Amino acid sequence: MNTPTALRQPLSLRLTAAGFLTLWCLLASFPLFWITVMSFKEPVDAFASNPLAVVFGPDTRANGKGLSILDLVVGLAVLWYTVRLAVRKLPDLVRRHAPGGWLLLGWIAGSLLFGLAFIIVFFVLLPPVLDTANAFAGPLGTPVVGLTTEHYQAVWVENGFHRNFVNSLVVTAGVVTVSLTVGTLAGYGLARSASNLAFWLLIIALVFRALPHSVLVAGYLPVFISSAEILEPLLGEAAPTLYGQPWAVIAVLVSINQPFTIWMLRSFFQNIPADLDEAARVDGCTHFQAFRWVIMPVMWPGVITTGLFSFLLAYNDFLVCSLLLDAQNQTMVPAIAGYFNRETTTTDQVEAIAAAVSITAPLFLLVMIFQRQIVSGLTAGAVKG
Template identity: 30%
Template sequence: MRRVGRGARSRLWGAVAIALALVWIFPVYWVLNGALQPIEALRAPTPSFLPTDLNLDAFRRAIDDQFLASLRLSLSVTLIAVAAAVLCAFVAAVAISRFRFRGRVSFIIVVLTIQMIPPEALFISQYRMLNEWSLYNTVGGLSLLYVAAVLPFTVWLLRGFVDGVPVELEEAAMVDGCSRVRAFFTITFPLLAPGLIASGVFAFLQAWNEYTLAVVVMEPDNRTLPLWLRGMTTVSNEAIDWPAVMAGSVLVAVPVIVFFLVVQTRMTAGLVSGAVKG
């Protein structure tokens, strides 16, 4: 009887999980379904939940010169921001976790305090700073703001990963003749690979999807992908081409999916790359 009851509960929770998964995936399916339908079918009074007349016309309308320029801009800004943020956060996290120095606690408190400042409160000062440095409406200026935006949380996230690796592993390697630097990069660094990947994912998502900072510091003819996608829904005196908007949403999501597929393998490899032989 207990086995029967346990099996019934398992099936019940399985059904609940499937129902929640369907609710979660339906918006994704609806965007993809709308991107593959003609505009007449999407504007019909009765929605079509199953695609009948599939075509790629919406993707052809969405992919234009402005899309390609926005894609290059977003990729450039995002990759620069991810590389700079992860590198700076890694150095700061190691310093906070492995060394005891004057002002260490104050630095940690400052990192947490910066996270509490609303981004909107910094728009005017950021705009004036970039304008004075001749970085307004440039890849370098926007990348600098993105690094500053994601760095505090990335430092805090990586600090937890560094604290999770026992310092005794490095000390044992130093007893065997390794220098402090070699012991860190041979023993500790491979174990931090999942943390670096997780921090990179966070920085990538923040920079790729960011909208407000790009609105402030970029001109209308130099737009990132979120601004380009927003521009498709603000066409004056014309009906909005919703299939093209949904196709654009799919195109914006594709690099994120590819990035996750790449880092998923790297993260799995990083979990075992720092194994210590006994």
């Protein structure tokens, strides 16, 4: 890069900028890093006021749970190798084995299998091997860093967090599919229409986007609770009580998300030249055929980006899920409120931290894989005004 001389910066400015960036990166990552560390320690260590005690966990180590230098080296090596394998080999494997047209499904299956294999190797096969190795390794085999997974076991196995996980999965999967299906249709229609009606629809959607969700929930709650009585004349005995039904929450979240989805998809559709569908129409396609066979194939990046944001909305939602779902069908985020709202022991608190880290882990992966799409989504609405 040859920067013009006049644009070169004095050393002091560069140092300030570098310092500011370092500070920001620390700020951005520290809370997450720290709660991850805390979640692996005994309560005494997790809430110790000395940071070194939190990192090395003397109390946890004293209980005989810790990692030796050997564990650390082997564990990190396996992790590094896994990441390398995922980046280098996985795409080729998926491409070779997935039949044409099923690439997306191939990716899903491939990554699931890969994740499963990793879990089996890392959590089932590795620990016994390392245990035996530690016994022979002498000083290298004595624990140096305290680490325990008991809180995760307590959260996922004993407290039944996996049920909340499944509920979250159902709700998010439902929201993403429905909201993309409905949203792409509407986004396309709005992008290709210059009528006043389309403009007003977009404005109304903008107003709807600004509505606080609690306002809407205040409208749903009484109806949802007594929906069996209200719908009885129409549906008879089969009338469902909507309160506590995951699919009712899916419908609600899809609708709440709709304004945002159609705005974003519209701006992606507007990037696709209208000549493309006109050409398809000249060749004898109906509007819908042009949409399905000509526009959609080039729209995938936009759809994936919008899907990511729908996913985030559904996954992160607290208010709607906590008010419209009962305890049996609760999703992960509201369920965690149960940990810190009751009178807690410190063990409960560390369990809450473990649950919080479990909720964050998928999001972390998501940013890692889809960083580019998220950035393009954030700027899609903005740059074009």
